[in-house]
Amino acid sequence: MAIVNPDPMLELKLMQEKMDRLFDPNRAGGYGEPLESGVWQPAVDIYEDDREVVVKMELPEVEQKDIDLHIEGNTLIIQGERKLEREEKKQNYHRIERCYGTFRRSFVLSASVDQEKVRATCNQGVLKVVLLKKNRGEARQIDIEAD
Known part of the structure; x- marks a missing residue:
């Protein structure tokens, strides 16, 4: 060493x-x-296009069972915990710089988001939440009838 x-x-x-x-x-x-409450805040990217809003959050070494994802009112809430697992007999830490513990992030959703159509995946330490936008429908002509 x-x-x-x-x-x-x-x-x-x-x-x-x-x-x-x-x-x-x-x-x-x-x-x-x-x-908000919590020890650390994972980094987040948020972007959108015509069809959806996407939230990507870095959650390395956070198990899926330790992530709580829900919507309250018009707010998307992502919370959970990254646990520090030490085995004192096998590892002697010289430095611990990464954050561990609980986290909580919340984001206000726009009215255009359909809260019933939300998908979430977690792959290689990145949580991806896809919020589909409501179908605003296409403009249509309305005929006016005579009395």
């Missing part, structure tokens, strides 16, 4: 970032989104 001399300035910067997240939960959410 190689011995690594720690960089004290890097260690100080990492500690400062952790303290910022701990004491200023609004900064931890990123992009003006407040940190």
Whole structure:
């Protein structure tokens, strides 16, 4: 095993970032989104086209049984837990930088989303939620009848 001399300035910067997240939960959410309950927030991509809205969330090492996905009112809620599994006899940790514990993310759905037509898959640590848009129907001419 190689011995690594720690960089004290890097260690100080990492500690400062952790303290910022701990004491200023609004900064931890990123992009003006407040940190909800939980220890960490998985990264999310949200995009849409004419037919659907897609939410992709990175959930490495989170088991499918530990993910709760539901809609309350007009809000999509994704919550769960990434567990740190230690076997003290086999592993001696020198550093733990990845976040573990519970997470909760919520996103307000637009009125165009059909809440009854939602699909979710989890593949290679990425949760993909597809929310189909309501069929607005095509424009049609309405005939006016004479009295």
